[in-house]
Amino acid sequence: MSAPTRTGLELDDIQRGVLSPRPTPYAATYLVFRIDDRAHGRELMRRASAVVTSAADSVSPLGETWVSVAVAFHGLEALGVPRASLDTFVWEFRQGMAARAKALGDVGESGPEHWEAPLGTSDVHVVLTAVAPDTTRLEAALDRARPVYDQLPGVTAIWRQDCYALPTETEHFGYRDGVSHPAVEGSGIAGSNQLEALLKAGEFVLGYRDEIGGIQTPQPEVLGRNGSYAVFRKLHQRVAEFRRYLRDNATGPEDEELLAAKIMGRWRSGAPLALSPQHDDPALGADPHRRNTFLYGRDDPAGFTTPSGCHIRRANPRDASVAGEVRLHRMIRRGTVYGPPLPEGVLEDDGADRGLMFAFIGAHLGRQFEFVQSEWMNDSVFFGGGSARDPVTGSHDGVTGFTIPQRPLRRRLPPLPRFVVTRGGEYCFLPGLSALRWLGDLQD
Template structure:
């Protein structure tokens, strides 16, 4: 492998999102190898692939499957294969929590009981455009799972898109995804104003990110092909990060108002500065000021704009702060180490992820408050190099950006300097205090979404 993209062998929703607004994830535990294999055998044929749907033949619901390390172990994968999976995938996420900043209110003791414990072997994800279709898909899946001896659902997680593509804090979300080599994006994303999602080139242009950054068995940005532990097992597959992030909306509103008062900046501008985009999605890099930031349209702009760079015009972060969320998680060309690295975009390209998260709202807890947040789901070829680097080194630390102990204002967790710095041209920088309770982790699972051939092989016990 290494060349060519067989969309029929790749699971759907990875390279291009379905664009459906409703999804449910069924987290399964198998008591025996046979239970897990039978599940893959019976449902594997219905798994939705990345092949483009014929015009007018959009399915009512889709199905995808991902397997945890403990799932592979439970279905009896050969030990030499198991041992050669990357360490990040093999170790329980509860043990990796401190390295990801999941301490204090985000610590595993507060996680959903089943997440990161090794109890989850398979995750079946169904998506649908309509709620009724999702309910039907879930009912059917439940029935089929119930008929497999030794297989049980340990938890369910529903997610539903909010109006105007917003997440719970009110930011438009999900429109800035990597442009991937060999992948046709929907025509709406091919508009000139939507370039800027690949790798920034020194000549001012952009190119797509190499496929191997997201699918194993293909050339990555380093010119290598990762096929460990076995090309037949991982080819056209990808690692999945499933992370439940709870958001405190009331606290967010309070701290935003307080930050506006203390900094003397309009509330909407503070909201934009901590994110790096206005709440309608417009980047600060292209629109650093608005005549009336208090009167933003409630509707996300159709094309929020991705065609921008941070250098050379915004090296100091006067438009988009160096510590703004979007600048941390995708620094684009900004990691040039003071001009020492010319092709700085290539550094960032080794740490990109494809995000497919969606908001969730769980039933009220004992205090009567509904618990809501973002079910963050991302795809990458190397969890440690991509997702974990972004979370642990770019969000939970400021060194990479010359920010010392400053952490990401949203997901940087507890510790650090306790503030975010907003540089300004008119004198003193402004400081916004960090509130670690704003977004807390409620659990993480690392999974692998195999290609279709590998799924069939797993169902037949080919890797045992």
């Protein structure tokens, strides 16, 4: 392969699932496999290399339908990747998500001891993800992917999660999701914020220069180059409890919606407080060219419009003055709904399992996903807010509340319960297509 130019991403060797935003609406399925026979595992990689769609194939006969294949650290071991190569992967990946639970806030009822089996165990080796605009095309994609693992008795399917996205693009708490997407240099895919400069490719794809000029590439280069790290997390959402909290702390229906917006940083339609501070604006929320083009530091440094502690400002402080260079912690995030929606207006839990399959894509597990999770979502020191946690996804202990800056007196809400419970997940590696073939050709 030729050396990359400044913007020369080798798109034909990068899995499409790394860079491409998902279609709207869409359906998705996550399949987890355990490799019991090394030879069969390698055959799985060989077959996968012929089925996985590349980032260069953004327009194809299959439309917005694709399959991605990721491998956990235990999966690389099961495939027989030499120890010298395994040791070149970042240490967070080598440890695995369960071992990183305390740093991530996965404690108490979110702890690995309560995770859904087999998540968090050494049996999670390969994660196959299929994405399509609807369930019919998703099933067709799964049918096309079935020969990848069919008739390989040494490869066992051990877990499946079916997901979907509504035409409204909302998740179970009622907010429009998937609004923000960074612009990656050389990808040819526009970012969602026209005010954000292109991010170096090496922030998201291994083997390219990142924002600080470094190049991270697991060895040998054919294995690491054009790959990325992926974080998969199953997050259960306590919808009824979230609704009750809003109702119990609001003065009426209008105030309830304002409170929901202050907690998230956006109205439920997706319209940001930064652009529509007084009322919801569904037309703005539905406009992908306007709903994410705004800044904080220039227009709202104190958080009177968009609270510094709200969910979206924590996840991406943009140009706000915070501890830590924001561009070094940018991530590609994707969420996919699972489970039946709780009927509108219902305030009591019906016992159904519903939530979000969260995916992070990036080249730096430590300073991207883990930093944001530990320093920005589960702490507030970075903006001077003490020990408060993210009001939506934070690992709350029923002690810390939420503060809304306003004049003449700030509004303080009572302690927050835990609205989101981790049900499991794993750190994975998304190999390039050449790397999939290399894994398939390994010899003992």
